[in-house]
Amino acid sequence: MQEKNDLKAKRNAFCCYYVMLGNVAEAAEKAGFGRENALTEGVKCLKSAECRRTIAGLREALDGDGNVSAGLKRLAFGNCADAVYLVFADELPPPGVIERLDLFNVSEIKRVKGGGVEVKLFDRLKALEKLFELESSCSDRNKAADLIAALTSSAGEEVDKDD
Secondary structure, eight states: OHHHHHHHHHHHHHHHHHHHHOOHHHHHHHHTOOGGGHHHHHHHHHHOHHHHHHHHHHHHHTTTOOHHHHHHHHHHHOOOHHHHHHHHOSSOOOHHHHHHSOOTTEEEEEEOTTSOEEEEEOOHHHHHHHHHHHHHHHHHHHHHHHHHHHHHHHHHHHHHHHO
C-alpha cells in the first residue's frame, strides 16, 4: 500500500513539474523517479488518464499556461545557483555532475583566454516583458471571443424576433 501511495505522490509531483517545466524527463526526475528511467516513467505518467486530467486542471488553474508561458516564467523567476556554481568551480565538474545542473537560464558558456569561464544568462526583464505581452494578447483574444459570442447570441435573438 505504501508503494502505491509513493507512486501516486510521484505522479502528482510529476504533473506539477511537467506543467512548470514542459519537459517530460526533467519533470520525472524532479518528481523522484530515477535518472536512468525518468523519460520512460514520465511517458507512463502522460499516458495515464488521471495524470492528463491533473495536468489539464493545473493548466486551467494557471490560466491555460502553455509551454511558452511556462518557459518564460522559468527564465524570469528561475534559479541561477547552478550557473554560479559552474562559474566559481576551480575545475570543470565531471559530466555526471554537469548533466544534473539546471542551466535553463544560461544562454551562452565559453572559456576565456585567461582560463576562466564566461556564462551569460538570459535577460530576466526581457522574459518578463514577453510574458506580459503574451498574457495581454491572450486576455485580448478572450475579450474578442466574448464579444463575438455576445454578438452572435444577440443576432440569434434578433432573427427569432423577426419570425
